[in-house]
Amino acid sequence: MLGKTAAGLFWMFRYLERGENGARLLEAGFRIALTRSATASAEWKSILATSGALADYEAGHDDYHSDTVISFLLRDKSNPASVINNMKAARDNARLVRTALTREVWEATNEAWITLQDLLAKPVRQRDLPDALTVIRQQMAVVRGAMAGTMLRNDGYNFARLGMFLERADNTSRILDVKYFLLLPSFAQIGSSLDQVQWETILRSVSARRAYRWLYGTDINPMNVAEFLILHPQMPRSLAFCSQKIMNNLAHLELDYGVENQSCRMAKAHYQMLKDSNIDGIFEQGLHEFVGSFLIDNGALASQIQHDYRF
Amino acid sequence: MNDFFDEMLDPAGSGDAAKMRGPYVDYGRWFETEDPHRIHQKALQAEAFFRKTGITFNVYGSQDADERLIPFDVVPRIISAGEWRKLSRGIEQRVRALNAFLHDIYHRQEILRAGRIPVELISNNVAFLPQMVGVDPPGRIYTHIIGTDIVRTGPDDFFVLEDNARTPSGVSYMLENRETMLHMFPELFSQIQVREVSSYPANLNRSLSACAPPACNGKPVVAVLTPGIHNSAYFEHSFLADQMGAELVEGHDLRVVDGRIAMRTTQGYTAIDVLYRRVDDDYLDPLNFKPESMLGVPGIFDVYRAGGITIANAPGTGIADDKALYSYMPDIIEFYTGEKPLLNNVPTWRCSEPDQLQYVLDHLAELVVKEVHGSGGYGMLVGPAASKKEVKAFREKLKARPANYIAQPTLALSTVPVFTKKGLSPRHVDLRPFVLMSPDRIEITPGGLTRVAMTQGSLVVNSSQGGGTKDTWVLEE
Numbered sequence: 001m002l003g004k005t006a007a008g009l010f011w012m013f014r015y016l017e018r019g020e021n022g023a024r025l026l027e028a029g030f031r032i033a034l035t036r037s038a039t040a041s042a043e044w045k046s047i048l049a050t051s052g053a054l055a056d057y058e059a060g061h062d063d064y065h066s067d068t069v070i071s072f073l074l075r076d077k078s079n080p081a082s083v084i085n086n087m088k089a090a091r092d093n094a095r096l097v098r099t100a101l102t103r104e105v106w107e108a109t110n111e112a113w114i115t116l117q118d119l120l121a122k123p124v125r126q127r128d129l130p131d132a133l134t135v136i137r138q139q140m141a142v143v144r145g146a147m148a149g150t151m152l153r154n155d156g157y158n159f160a161r162l163g164m165f166l167e168r169a170d171n172t173s174r175i176l177d178v179k180y181f182l183l184l185p186s187f188a189q190i191g192s193s194l195d196q197v198q199w200e201t202i203l204r205s206v207s208a209r210r211a212y213r214w215l216y217g218t219d220i221n222p223m224n225v226a227e228f229l230i231l232h233p234q235m236p237r238s239l240a241f242c243s244q245k246i247m248n249n250l251a252h253l254e255l256d257y258g259v260e261n262q263s264c265r266m267a268k269a270h271y272q273m274l275k276d277s278n279i280d281g282i283f284e285q286g287l288h289e290f291v292g293s294f295l296i297d298n299g300a301l302a303s304q305i306q307h308d309y310r311f
Numbered sequence: 312m313n314d315f316f317d318e319m320l321d322p323a324g325s326g327d328a329a330k331m332r333g334p335y336v337d338y339g340r341w342f343e344t345e346d347p348h349r350i351h352q353k354a355l356q357a358e359a360f361f362r363k364t365g366i367t368f369n370v371y372g373s374q375d376a377d378e379r380l381i382p383f384d385v386v387p388r389i390i391s392a393g394e395w396r397k398l399s400r401g402i403e404q405r406v407r408a409l410n411a412f413l414h415d416i417y418h419r420q421e422i423l424r425a426g427r428i429p430v431e432l433i434s435n436n437v438a439f440l441p442q443m444v445g446v447d448p449p450g451r452i453y454t455h456i457i458g459t460d461i462v463r464t465g466p467d468d469f470f471v472l473e474d475n476a477r478t479p480s481g482v483s484y485m486l487e488n489r490e491t492m493l494h495m496f497p498e499l500f501s502q503i504q505v506r507e508v509s510s511y512p513a514n515l516n517r518s519l520s521a522c523a524p525p526a527c528n529g530k531p532v533v534a535v536l537t538p539g540i541h542n543s544a545y546f547e548h549s550f551l552a553d554q555m556g557a558e559l560v561e562g563h564d565l566r567v568v569d570g571r572i573a574m575r576t577t578q579g580y581t582a583i584d585v586l587y588r589r590v591d592d593d594y595l596d597p598l599n600f601k602p603e604s605m606l607g608v609p610g611i612f613d614v615y616r617a618g619g620i621t622i623a624n625a626p627g628t629g630i631a632d633d634k635a636l637y638s639y640m641p642d643i644i645e646f647y648t649g650e651k652p653l654l655n656n657v658p659t660w661r662c663s664e665p666d667q668l669q670y671v672l673d674h675l676a677e678l679v680v681k682e683v684h685g686s687g688g689y690g691m692l693v694g695p696a697a698s699k700k701e702v703k704a705f706r707e708k709l710k711a712r713p714a715n716y717i718a719q720p721t722l723a724l725s726t727v728p729v730f731t732k733k734g735l736s737p738r739h740v741d742l743r744p745f746v747l748m749s750p751d752r753i754e755i756t757p758g759g760l761t762r763v764a765m766t767q768g769s770l771v772v773n774s775s776q777g778g779g780t781k782d783t784w785v786l787e788e
Contacts, residue, residue: 001576001577001578002558002560002564002577003564003575003576004560004561004563005558006577092540095540095545096540098553099549099552099553099558106365107364110363111363114362114363257578259578309577310576
């Protein structure tokens with residue numbers, strides 16, 4: 001497979017994941033803006049920070065009106081992190097690697113792009129937002145479904161999955177990075193009135209409220225939320241889960257190519273570190289520091305993969 | 312519209328069925344029993360299908376619509392077995408002559424010695440590539456892929472308008488048009504025996520592989536070289552690579568490794584044997600041609616000369632479809648095949664010759680004037696369709712650089728109806744059959760791409776100028 005093709009698949013699925021996460025964050029933010037208008041500005045600000053778009057936003061805007069932020073995150077072409085731009089980048093990469101995609105995956109991607117273009121051509125009114133976000137998530141799910149159902153489990157598939165899980169781990173750790181103070185035990189002791197709703201928002205931003213309840217019951221406490229997002233091996237957006245998938249995909253590639261690589265060694269060490277951790281230890285070390293170093297390691301791993309496989 | 316030959320409807324015929332010309336009789340019978348509303352629905356479906364599949368082309372110089380759909384018409388263009396036999400024989404003769412001409416012109420230049428064409432026509436021609444002199448392309452094939460543009464003016468009057476011997480495009484539309492028709496009107500294909508086109512990609516692969524260079528060991532590795540996703544024909548490049556199971560590469564994926572051209576893969580560098588390039592000569596190799604090109608591969612031409620790779624089509628084939636040379640095609644065919652041309656050339660005035668230039672200037676409003684090195688319908692004058700002002704401006708350009716132009720009569724291109732909301736309506740068409748050449752055979756896919764001017768009365772069929780396409784049927788014997 002061409003290095004360029006591997007890069008195209010990797011980035012296609014990274015951008016797709018990024019776009020989907022953006023839509024999910026928006027959903028969580030919109031919810032809190034509706035139910036707690038007093039804290040809406042702070043919430044939008046942290047969502048902008050999580051998307052890595054805060055500086056760009058503040059350069060052009062003075063306030064955090066829901067409509068303005070939503071439009072910026074959803075459809076602003078000048079915002080590189082907007083959902084529409086991520087979709088475009090995913091589709092451009094798909095076009096570049098069309099020959100490495102099944103017809104179904106390509107068509108699903110192209111259709112998602114066409115649909116989002118139409119959907120986001122004009123500003124989305126608040127009353128239409130929930131429907132619009134549903135359509136976006138569905139369109140992206142169709143691409144993922146087409147991939148699961150039709151792609152050969154070959155090197156190309158592994159590169160696509162690597163892009164997806166690296167991006168997802170990055171996204172979850174960004175949420176943790178921005179919201180870490182809400183999860184500190186000291187915060188719970190203070191017993192602030194923000195409590196439940198804030199934690200719920202975090203769960204909502206990873207679409208995992210129900211999953212959390214299955215595992216931990218209805219009582220939401222910050223220690224459990226942190227453990228769930230960082231260490232839980234069954235939670236498909238947790239750092240440990242993503243890390244394991246990344247390691248497996250790299251191991252498949254090694255097996256496929258018959259060559260050992262630095263990236264796979266790094267991924268194994270990374271995963272082992274998470275596996276050996278427990279949530280008390282992480283808090284002892286400092287949640288903020290832990291997440292910060294995870295983000296750095298995750299970025300380094302992505303660079304090493306691009307180097308090892310000649311992107 | 313009586314001045315034009317309509318390929319489907321015979322105005323002299325009486326009664327609905329009698330109006331249909333031979334090849335269209337069965338189709339006409341089907342069409343008359345169809346509900347126009349259903350056909351209209353199918354036409355909309357076809358458009359949605361093209362959009363969904365991303366069968367698009369990019370238009371240079373248009374800002375907004377980065378990718379555009381080529382209009383597709385649901386009424387097929389039908390060619391009888393007899394007509395096709397005649398056409399394909401003529402095309403084969405022509406292609407054979409072109410390849411022989413290229414070999415000669417880059418070696419002994421017998422045709423110049425024999426005085427059959429003027430030496431200046433070659434020596435002063437920018438399409439002539441001096442670097443190719445003395446180079447032997449693998450299998451002696453220069454024109455692996457040719458698209459011969461043919462127009463028709465009457466029942467038996469076919470003319471070759473142009474021999475596209477560089478990188479003819481459009482074959483993906485030929486294939487997708489047929490797929491679309493099969494999908495929309497399967498019943499038609501069970502009633503009418505149409506020759507298939509779908510083996511083109513496999514034939515292309517086989518044909519290219521048969522031209523593998525001496526350095527190839529084992530099964531030839533074929534790759535398609537594209538300028539990238541912003542090129543107008545990117546869809547076609549990826550389509551062909553996909554259908555052939557070949558890699559789609561760009562210049563920056565390639566480099567010279569141990570005297571071969573190799574592509575950067577996730578497992579290191581892999582040598583390529585045959586490169587089907589969709590990049591012009593000038594951009595192929597910054598070391599040997601345009602130094603500023605970012606599209607090509609530095610040093611590829613040296614590898615080529617040493618027999619390390621096959622480039623299809625060979626560099627320098629542009630001299631064969633040069634419009635200044637076109638008027639000499641009958642001589643070229645006779646010289647190399649010893650036969651009279653089977654297909655007509657369009658009468659052509661060479662503006663480089665003073666008396667012919669005078670004629671052209673005197674009759675500018677009736678003629679079509681083309682740039683010698685132009686293509687895609689850019690930079691040409693269609694006299695009868697141009698305003699007085701346009702004709703005047705063109706006259707000045709012509710006088711300033713006469714050798715840059717040729718002129719031809721405005722041909723009364725045949726029409727084939729398109730489906731409109733108001734029923735069938737005639738539109739002008741041309742035809743581009745695709746020819747594959749390898750050392751052991753010449754293959755012409757039955758049919759080709761029919762381009763159709765979607766505006767009533769318009770004679771310009773180029774997709775860059777708003778033209779559309781039709782599925783082209785050649786009937787079984």
